[in-house]
Amino acid sequence: MISSIPYGRQDISQQDIDSVVDVLHSDYLTQGPALPAFEKAIANYCNAEHAIALSSATAALHLACLALDLGPGDLLWTSPITFVASANCAIYCGASVDFVDINPHTYNMDVEKLSEKLVAAEKVGKLPKIVMPVHLAGQSCEMTAIHTLSKKYGFRIIEDASHAIGGKYKGDPVGNCRYSDITIFSFHPVKIITTGEGGLITTNDSKLSKRLQRLRSHGITSDQDEMQSRPSDEIWNYQQITLGYNYRMTDIHAALGLSQLTRLNQFVKERQRIAQLYDNELKNLPVVTPWQNPDTYSSYHLYPIRINVKATHKSQREVYDRFQEAGINVNLHYIPVYRQPYYESMGFQIGYCEEAEKYFKSAISIPVFSSLTNDQQSKVIEVLKSIFN
Numbered sequence: 001m002i003s004s005i006p007y008g009r010q011d012i013s014q015q016d017i018d019s020v021v022d023v024l025h026s027d028y029l030t031q032g033p034a035l036p037a038f039e040k041a042i043a044n045y046c047n048a049e050h051a052i053a054l055s056s057a058t059a060a061l062h063l064a065c066l067a068l069d070l071g072p073g074d075l076l077w078t079s080p081i082t083f084v085a086s087a088n089c090a091i092y093c094g095a096s097v098d099f100v101d102i103n104p105h106t107y108n109m110d111v112e113k114l115s116e117k118l119v120a121a122e123k124v125g126k127l128p129k130i131v132m133p134v135h136l137a138g139q140s141c142e143m144t145a146i147h148t149l150s151k152k153y154g155f156r157i158i159e160d161a162s163h164a165i166g167g168k169y170k171g172d173p174v175g176n177c178r179y180s181d182i183t184i185f186s187f188h189p190v191k192i193i194t195t196g197e198g199g200l201i202t203t204n205d206s207k208l209s210k211r212l213q214r215l216r217s218h219g220i221t222s223d224q225d226e227m228q229s230r231p232s233d234e235i236w237n238y239q240q241i242t243l244g245y246n247y248r249m250t251d252i253h254a255a256l257g258l259s260q261l262t263r264l265n266q267f268v269k270e271r272q273r274i275a276q277l278y279d280n281e282l283k284n285l286p287v288v289t290p291w292q293n294p295d296t297y298s299s300y301h302l303y304p305i306r307i308n309v310k311a312t313h314k315s316q317r318e319v320y321d322r323f324q325e326a327g328i329n330v331n332l333h334y335i336p337v338y339r340q341p342y343y344e345s346m347g348f349q350i351g352y353c354e355e356a357e358k359y360f361k362s363a364i365s366i367p368v369f370s371s372l373t374n375d376q377q378s379k380v381i382e383v384l385k386s387i388f389n
Ligand SMILES: *Cc1c(COP(=O)(O)O)cnc(C)c1O
Pocket: 056, 057, 058, 059, 082, 083, 085, 086, 134, 160, 162, 163, 185, 186, 187, 188, 197, 198, 199
């Protein structure tokens, strides 16, 4: 059977299916026991105090910004090479977004440029309230350096780790929030583990955790300590004490996540193995393979290669088209967010971040996912070799 090879896809087992079916036979499709079980398992895995599961990582980013009091007049800084959701969350809160250019080797937010931008922003009184590093492709940003800058300039840190569950930084799991206030994960099917749609927040701050739990469920609490006193002849079994949303994850989704989590380490090992094979096979081609910071262990959500357009006569577009013709659905992660028409309408201009633009013009994500077969990977490698030979 001929079918196209995607750049990423889910890996679903019979155990995953059985776990979902069990919930469907149970009393609770939502707000039941699978949700806290999933949250507890992720908190344990990441070595974080609290985990709050949500309907998507986009919802998680929104609530994370709200919980850190981001609002009108405030600024959030993130990387231009990310999915639009990393920036949109600030706009949801009425705040503004700005972008810190990427490092040319890791493609993550460049710490030197962040530092320079902070110096300049301090002079004009426009420091960010939140900085959001994005662990592109599953490789952690330089969190100790960003954390040090946060102490100097007084900003809060949200890690967008949508790509990075199962990854490590300095030997510890991404999501432990040692160098940040909040970490966010996505469980969209192209990510490392999936719940269909879903996201999750980890934090070590119990106040933030409580706030986030209220925000995900209408701003309602049933905790007596948080409720205002009312006449005892009235029935007050819950109170809405703030404005919240319905951003809950269902038990059906949580059960799938809990089952997937049991294979997370295996998934990442497979992705590492596939990446190493690419590293070796593509060594002599005019492409740059993803450089790895020795402080990190990547979960390899993506394997972005960069075409050395000068050394070869092939354009990025040609390579992209040749892959599509061969039935390999490579992709580009990402168009710089500020180049999107919506952001251009705010006044962002072409060339705003130099390295991000260079990346945009040369990067292509080739397939990496745990169920990629040897034959499929060989085909990807053959297509690349045939393009350049
Ligand atoms: C996938 C992704 C998101 C959004 O995740 P959803 O769960 O689809 O809302 C946010 N940021 C990054 C970097 C992503 O890759």
